Amino acid sequence: MAGILVFTACLGASAGALELTGSVSGALDWESMRIDAELRLDLAVTGIRLPSGRTQAEEALFSEYFDSVQTLILSIRLNSSTVIGDLIDSGDAPPELIDRLTLQAERKAPRYSLDFRTIISSYTIDLKDVGALLVRHGESYGTERLVNPAPVAEYTGIIIIAEDELPVHGRKSSAALRPCLFPKIWDTGMNLIYDGMTTSPGREAVFSMVHYTGIENIFRDNPSGLSEELRQLVGDKPLRVIARGVFGINPTDPVIDRADAVTILSSEANRRLLNEGRVAFVVRADTLKKQF
Numbered sequence: 001m002a003g004i005l006v007f008t009a010c011l012g013a014s015a016g017a018l019e020l021t022g023s024v025s026g027a028l029d030w031e032s033m034r035i036d037a038e039l040r041l042d043l044a045v046t047g048i049r050l051p052s053g054r055t056q057a058e059e060a061l062f063s064e065y066f067d068s069v070q071t072l073i074l075s076i077r078l079n080s081s082t083v084i085g086d087l088i089d090s091g092d093a094p095p096e097l098i099d100r101l102t103l104q105a106e107r108k109a110p111r112y113s114l115d116f117r118t119i120i121s122s123y124t125i126d127l128k129d130v131g132a133l134l135v136r137h138g139e140s141y142g143t144e145r146l147v148n149p150a151p152v153a154e155y156t157g158i159i160i161i162a163e164d165e166l167p168v169h170g171r172k173s174s175a176a177l178r179p180c181l182f183p184k185i186w187d188t189g190m191n192l193i194y195d196g197m198t199t200s201p202g203r204e205a206v207f208s209m210v211h212y213t214g215i216e217n218i219f220r221d222n223p224s225g226l227s228e229e230l231r232q233l234v235g236d237k238p239l240r241v242i243a244r245g246v247f248g249i250n251p252t253d254p255v256i257d258r259a260d261a262v263t264i265l266s267s268e269a270n271r272r273l274l275n276e277g278r279v280a281f282v283v284r285a286d287t288l289k290k291q292f
Contacts, residue, residue: 157234
Protein backbone atom coordinates (compact mmCIF):
# COMPACT_ATOMS: atom_id res chain seq x y z
CA MET A 1 0.00 0.00 0.00
CA ALA A 2 1.43 3.40 -0.96
CA GLY A 3 1.80 6.07 1.67
CA ILE A 4 1.14 4.47 5.02
CA LEU A 5 1.71 5.05 8.70
CA VAL A 6 1.80 1.71 10.44
CA PHE A 7 0.68 1.46 14.06
CA THR A 8 0.30 -1.30 16.66
CA ALA A 9 -1.42 -1.25 20.05
CA CYS A 10 -2.46 -3.75 22.70
CA LEU A 11 -6.01 -4.27 23.85
CA GLY A 12 -6.49 -4.35 27.57
CA ALA A 13 -10.11 -3.27 28.00
CA SER A 14 -12.96 -5.62 28.76
CA ALA A 15 -16.21 -6.44 27.03
CA GLY A 16 -18.75 -7.51 29.60
CA ALA A 17 -16.89 -9.79 32.02
CA LEU A 18 -14.21 -10.73 29.47
CA GLU A 19 -10.55 -9.88 29.84
CA LEU A 20 -9.50 -9.35 26.22
CA THR A 21 -6.11 -10.03 24.70
CA GLY A 22 -5.54 -8.95 21.18
CA SER A 23 -3.98 -6.37 18.90
CA VAL A 24 -4.79 -3.75 16.32
CA SER A 25 -2.67 -2.94 13.30
CA GLY A 26 -3.31 -0.70 10.38
CA ALA A 27 -2.32 2.17 8.14
CA LEU A 28 -2.97 5.88 7.70
CA ASP A 29 -2.58 6.54 3.99
CA TRP A 30 -2.10 10.25 3.27
CA GLU A 31 -2.35 9.73 -0.47
CA SER A 32 -5.74 8.03 -0.45
CA MET A 33 -6.74 9.88 2.76
CA ARG A 34 -7.98 6.87 4.65
CA ILE A 35 -7.24 4.68 7.64
CA ASP A 36 -7.32 0.90 7.34
CA ALA A 37 -7.33 -0.97 10.65
CA GLU A 38 -7.35 -4.68 11.45
CA LEU A 39 -8.29 -6.00 14.90
CA ARG A 40 -7.38 -9.48 16.11
CA LEU A 41 -8.76 -11.12 19.26
CA ASP A 42 -7.26 -14.30 20.77
CA LEU A 43 -10.26 -16.48 21.62
CA ALA A 44 -8.23 -19.07 23.52
CA VAL A 45 -7.09 -16.47 26.05
CA THR A 46 -10.57 -14.97 26.47
CA GLY A 47 -12.12 -18.40 27.02
CA ILE A 48 -14.68 -17.96 24.25
CA ARG A 49 -15.51 -21.26 22.58
CA LEU A 50 -16.81 -21.76 19.07
CA PRO A 51 -19.29 -22.27 17.60
CA SER A 52 -21.51 -21.44 20.58
CA GLY A 53 -19.54 -18.30 21.41
CA ARG A 54 -19.45 -16.85 17.91
CA THR A 55 -21.87 -13.99 18.64
CA GLN A 56 -20.08 -13.21 21.88
CA ALA A 57 -16.72 -13.16 20.08
CA GLU A 58 -17.95 -10.76 17.40
CA GLU A 59 -19.52 -8.44 19.97
CA ALA A 60 -16.32 -8.45 22.03
CA LEU A 61 -14.23 -7.58 19.00
CA PHE A 62 -16.54 -4.73 17.98
CA SER A 63 -16.52 -3.32 21.51
CA GLU A 64 -12.72 -3.01 21.33
CA TYR A 65 -12.69 -1.05 18.10
CA PHE A 66 -13.28 2.40 19.56
CA ASP A 67 -10.66 2.22 22.31
CA SER A 68 -8.00 0.56 20.20
CA VAL A 69 -8.20 2.90 17.21
CA GLN A 70 -8.94 6.02 19.24
CA THR A 71 -5.28 6.79 20.01
CA LEU A 72 -4.41 6.92 16.32
CA ILE A 73 -7.47 9.00 15.46
CA LEU A 74 -6.77 11.57 18.17
CA SER A 75 -3.20 12.02 16.89
CA ILE A 76 -4.21 12.90 13.32
CA ARG A 77 -2.75 16.32 12.60
CA LEU A 78 -5.20 19.07 11.61
CA ASN A 79 -2.56 21.76 11.05
CA SER A 80 0.92 22.65 12.21
CA SER A 81 -0.09 23.10 15.86
CA THR A 82 -3.27 21.06 16.40
CA VAL A 83 -4.35 17.42 16.33
CA ILE A 84 -7.90 16.06 16.45
CA GLY A 85 -7.45 15.28 20.15
CA ASP A 86 -6.86 18.99 20.85
CA LEU A 87 -10.08 19.86 19.05
CA ILE A 88 -12.04 17.39 21.17
CA ASP A 89 -10.38 18.51 24.43
CA SER A 90 -11.26 22.14 23.72
CA GLY A 91 -14.91 21.28 23.02
CA ASP A 92 -14.69 22.68 19.49
CA ALA A 93 -15.17 19.36 17.68
CA PRO A 94 -18.53 18.66 16.00
CA PRO A 95 -20.53 16.27 18.24
CA GLU A 96 -20.75 13.71 15.44
CA LEU A 97 -16.99 13.63 14.81
CA ILE A 98 -16.17 10.56 16.92
CA ASP A 99 -19.15 8.64 15.55
CA ARG A 100 -17.98 9.47 12.02
CA LEU A 101 -14.51 8.22 12.87
CA THR A 102 -15.58 5.06 14.65
CA LEU A 103 -19.16 3.82 14.47
CA GLN A 104 -19.63 4.92 10.86
CA ALA A 105 -16.38 3.40 9.67
CA GLU A 106 -16.74 0.82 6.92
CA ARG A 107 -16.57 -2.58 8.61
CA LYS A 108 -15.87 -5.89 6.91
CA ALA A 109 -17.50 -9.07 8.20
CA PRO A 110 -15.40 -10.76 10.90
CA ARG A 111 -13.33 -13.78 9.84
CA TYR A 112 -11.39 -16.45 11.69
CA SER A 113 -7.86 -17.76 11.52
CA LEU A 114 -7.42 -21.25 10.06
CA ASP A 115 -7.11 -22.77 13.55
CA PHE A 116 -10.17 -20.80 14.78
CA ARG A 117 -8.15 -19.42 17.69
CA THR A 118 -8.35 -15.81 16.49
CA ILE A 119 -11.20 -13.62 15.26
CA ILE A 120 -10.26 -10.81 12.89
CA SER A 121 -12.15 -7.74 11.67
CA SER A 122 -11.16 -4.88 9.35
CA TYR A 123 -12.28 -1.24 9.30
CA THR A 124 -11.80 1.68 6.89
CA ILE A 125 -12.17 5.35 7.81
CA ASP A 126 -12.42 7.92 5.02
CA LEU A 127 -10.58 11.08 6.06
CA LYS A 128 -12.19 13.09 3.26
CA ASP A 129 -15.48 12.75 5.13
CA VAL A 130 -13.74 13.96 8.28
CA GLY A 131 -12.36 16.99 6.46
CA ALA A 132 -15.80 17.87 5.12
CA LEU A 133 -17.25 17.61 8.62
CA LEU A 134 -14.66 20.01 10.01
CA VAL A 135 -15.30 22.70 7.38
CA ARG A 136 -18.04 24.52 9.26
CA HIS A 137 -17.84 28.09 7.97
CA GLY A 138 -20.89 29.35 6.14
CA GLU A 139 -19.05 30.61 3.08
CA SER A 140 -15.52 30.94 1.78
CA TYR A 141 -13.88 34.22 2.71
CA GLY A 142 -11.93 34.20 -0.53
CA THR A 143 -8.29 35.00 -1.14
CA GLU A 144 -6.18 38.13 -1.27
CA ARG A 145 -6.88 40.45 -4.20
CA LEU A 146 -3.89 42.39 -5.45
CA VAL A 147 -4.13 46.15 -5.92
CA ASN A 148 -1.94 45.87 -9.01
CA PRO A 149 -2.45 42.37 -10.44
CA ALA A 150 0.02 41.13 -13.03
CA PRO A 151 -0.96 39.79 -16.44
CA VAL A 152 -0.80 36.02 -15.96
CA ALA A 153 -1.89 32.80 -17.63
CA GLU A 154 -4.86 30.92 -16.22
CA TYR A 155 -4.29 27.43 -14.87
CA THR A 156 -6.42 24.38 -14.08
CA GLY A 157 -4.78 23.53 -10.76
CA ILE A 158 -1.76 24.12 -8.55
CA ILE A 159 1.04 21.66 -7.81
CA ILE A 160 3.55 22.62 -5.11
CA ILE A 161 6.68 20.51 -5.25
CA ALA A 162 8.20 20.01 -1.79
CA GLU A 163 9.90 16.66 -2.20
CA ASP A 164 13.25 17.64 -0.65
CA GLU A 165 14.10 18.85 2.82
CA LEU A 166 13.61 22.61 2.88
CA PRO A 167 14.66 25.49 5.15
CA VAL A 168 12.30 25.96 8.09
CA HIS A 169 11.19 29.59 8.24
CA GLY A 170 12.44 31.29 11.40
CA ARG A 171 14.85 28.49 12.30
CA LYS A 172 18.37 27.50 11.36
CA SER A 173 17.28 24.04 10.26
CA SER A 174 15.67 22.14 7.42
CA ALA A 175 12.84 19.61 7.36
CA ALA A 176 10.59 17.66 5.05
CA LEU A 177 7.01 18.86 4.62
CA ARG A 178 4.66 16.80 6.80
CA PRO A 179 1.08 15.98 5.77
CA CYS A 180 -1.92 17.27 7.72
CA LEU A 181 -5.63 17.76 7.04
CA PHE A 182 -5.60 21.57 6.70
CA PRO A 183 -2.20 22.94 5.67
CA LYS A 184 -1.61 26.58 4.89
CA ILE A 185 0.40 28.11 2.06
CA TRP A 186 2.61 31.15 2.69
CA ASP A 187 4.74 33.24 0.37
CA THR A 188 8.33 34.31 1.03
CA GLY A 189 7.04 37.59 2.48
CA MET A 190 5.04 35.44 4.94
CA ASN A 191 1.72 36.52 3.52
CA LEU A 192 -0.95 33.84 4.01
CA ILE A 193 -2.10 32.57 0.62
CA TYR A 194 -4.27 29.56 1.51
CA ASP A 195 -5.82 27.79 4.49
CA GLY A 196 -8.88 25.73 5.37
CA MET A 197 -11.15 28.78 5.49
CA THR A 198 -10.27 29.57 1.88
CA THR A 199 -12.08 26.49 0.60
CA SER A 200 -15.72 26.51 -0.37
CA PRO A 201 -18.06 24.83 2.17
CA GLY A 202 -20.83 22.37 1.36
CA ARG A 203 -20.34 19.52 -1.07
CA GLU A 204 -17.08 21.06 -2.28
CA ALA A 205 -15.67 20.68 1.23
CA VAL A 206 -14.24 17.30 0.27
CA PHE A 207 -11.53 19.43 -1.37
CA SER A 208 -10.78 21.16 1.93
CA MET A 209 -7.57 19.16 2.13
CA VAL A 210 -4.84 19.34 -0.45
CA HIS A 211 -3.94 16.12 -2.19
CA TYR A 212 -0.60 14.57 -1.20
CA THR A 213 1.33 12.62 -3.79
CA GLY A 214 4.80 11.36 -4.73
CA ILE A 215 7.20 12.79 -7.28
CA GLU A 216 6.58 9.91 -9.69
CA ASN A 217 3.02 11.09 -10.26
CA ILE A 218 4.10 14.33 -11.95
CA PHE A 219 6.47 12.63 -14.41
CA ARG A 220 4.19 10.15 -16.15
CA ASP A 221 4.60 9.23 -19.83
CA ASN A 222 1.49 10.98 -21.15
CA PRO A 223 0.59 14.45 -22.51
CA SER A 224 -0.09 15.99 -19.09
CA GLY A 225 2.79 14.20 -17.36
CA LEU A 226 0.43 13.45 -14.45
CA SER A 227 -1.15 10.34 -13.00
CA GLU A 228 -4.83 10.08 -13.90
CA GLU A 229 -5.97 10.68 -10.31
CA LEU A 230 -3.85 13.81 -10.07
CA ARG A 231 -4.97 15.04 -13.49
CA GLN A 232 -8.61 14.80 -12.40
CA LEU A 233 -7.85 17.14 -9.50
CA VAL A 234 -5.52 19.73 -11.08
CA GLY A 235 -6.42 19.40 -14.77
CA ASP A 236 -4.19 19.33 -17.83
CA LYS A 237 -2.57 22.73 -17.31
CA PRO A 238 -1.56 23.06 -13.67
CA LEU A 239 0.77 25.72 -12.32
CA ARG A 240 3.89 23.94 -11.03
CA VAL A 241 5.56 25.69 -8.12
CA ILE A 242 8.82 24.81 -6.34
CA ALA A 243 8.48 25.30 -2.57
CA ARG A 244 11.17 27.53 -1.08
CA GLY A 245 10.72 26.50 2.52
CA VAL A 246 8.40 25.11 5.18
CA PHE A 247 6.73 26.75 8.15
CA GLY A 248 4.89 25.87 11.35
CA ILE A 249 5.40 24.42 14.82
CA ASN A 250 5.38 21.21 12.88
CA PRO A 251 6.50 21.85 9.27
CA THR A 252 3.15 21.29 7.55
CA ASP A 253 3.00 24.52 5.52
CA PRO A 254 4.96 25.16 2.31
CA VAL A 255 6.45 28.58 1.62
CA ILE A 256 6.38 29.61 -2.05
CA ASP A 257 8.11 32.42 -3.91
CA ARG A 258 6.23 35.73 -3.91
CA ALA A 259 6.30 35.73 -7.72
CA ASP A 260 4.42 32.42 -7.76
CA ALA A 261 1.94 33.79 -5.24
CA VAL A 262 1.35 36.79 -7.51
CA THR A 263 0.64 34.43 -10.42
CA ILE A 264 -2.04 32.74 -8.33
CA LEU A 265 -3.55 35.90 -6.87
CA SER A 266 -3.60 38.02 -10.04
CA SER A 267 -6.34 36.02 -11.75
CA GLU A 268 -9.88 35.30 -10.59
CA ALA A 269 -9.66 31.88 -12.25
CA ASN A 270 -6.40 31.09 -10.45
CA ARG A 271 -7.74 32.28 -7.08
CA ARG A 272 -10.74 30.03 -7.59
CA LEU A 273 -8.38 27.03 -7.64
CA LEU A 274 -7.66 27.72 -3.97
CA ASN A 275 -11.37 28.10 -3.17
CA GLU A 276 -12.03 24.71 -4.79
CA GLY A 277 -9.00 23.04 -3.21
CA ARG A 278 -7.50 22.08 -6.58
CA VAL A 279 -4.08 21.96 -4.99
CA ALA A 280 -1.59 19.10 -4.73
CA PHE A 281 1.57 18.84 -2.65
CA VAL A 282 4.38 16.63 -3.92
CA VAL A 283 6.11 15.36 -0.79
CA ARG A 284 8.95 13.06 0.13
CA ALA A 285 8.15 9.37 -0.03
CA ASP A 286 8.95 8.69 3.62
CA THR A 287 6.31 11.20 4.77
CA LEU A 288 3.72 9.09 2.96
CA LYS A 289 5.17 5.86 4.37
CA LYS A 290 6.48 6.87 7.78
CA GLN A 291 6.30 3.98 10.22
CA PHE A 292 5.89 4.15 13.98
